[in-house]
Amino acid sequence: MLFDAFTNGFMNDIFEFGDRSKFNRSAWLSCWGPALELRETEDTIEVDVEVPGIDKQNLKVDLHGSKLTISGERKKPEEEKAGPLIRWSERCVGAFSRTITLPQPVDEKLIHASLNNGILSIVMKKKNPEFTTRIVEIQ
Template sequence: MFELAPWKPFPELSSLRREMDRLWEEFMGRSEALPALEATWAPALDVSETKDALVVKAEIPGMDPKDIKIHLAGDTLTIRGEKKQETEEKGENFHRVERRYGAFARTLRLPVEVKQDKVDAQYKKGVLKIVLPKKEAGKVKEIEVKEA
């Protein structure tokens, strides 16, 4: 009689994975501690373009708008800030701290020229939205082709 066994097409991959996990845990400690290894953080950004403007959205929850600074120099936009840690309560023992605190800076090069004097920034529900109107040279003009 034949005995059925589960088919594992790449047994060496699962073995390699277990070995890599073991080495990582030996080197860095338990994997639960890994999120705490990053000393700095940076907000996630979305950059989109409309016909008239560039729109940058940054996810920065829990911040006071007065702690956010935006600088525009030529074609470079920089967003800086500091997310302050909440004061600790007496007698409160933390089991896990994963929220990020501290200073951050995100810099990005803009793909088109913008009207620096018309930039608008708003902060609502943890999202910073920066609207950068394009200069005329940056706008694409569609030219109609006429039949001759």
């Protein structure tokens, strides 16, 4: 039967723990997004993004209005031709992009980003709310 062929072939390859060379899980993990944390203080909005193994040259931070986008790429380690055959890999590799909506406006000139021990930290100064008084003429 077709279903038996499927379960005895493909499904066994996926769940076979003896010979992992048949199924390369790293192909599934090529599309990923790093974990992040957003905090708010009285004066700032702070975002920490977990990006271990990524150099700052491979990261980008963009602010468009109230949308903050963090993007980058974790490159696959170069394998030596004479090195060992990799039978199983769960490393997440490839490009990513995360966009979040900030809870309130920030001053686009007062943003600081730093990378330390695999954590990208972004600190943004909140914009001071501008309260204006306007007299509305009744017609």
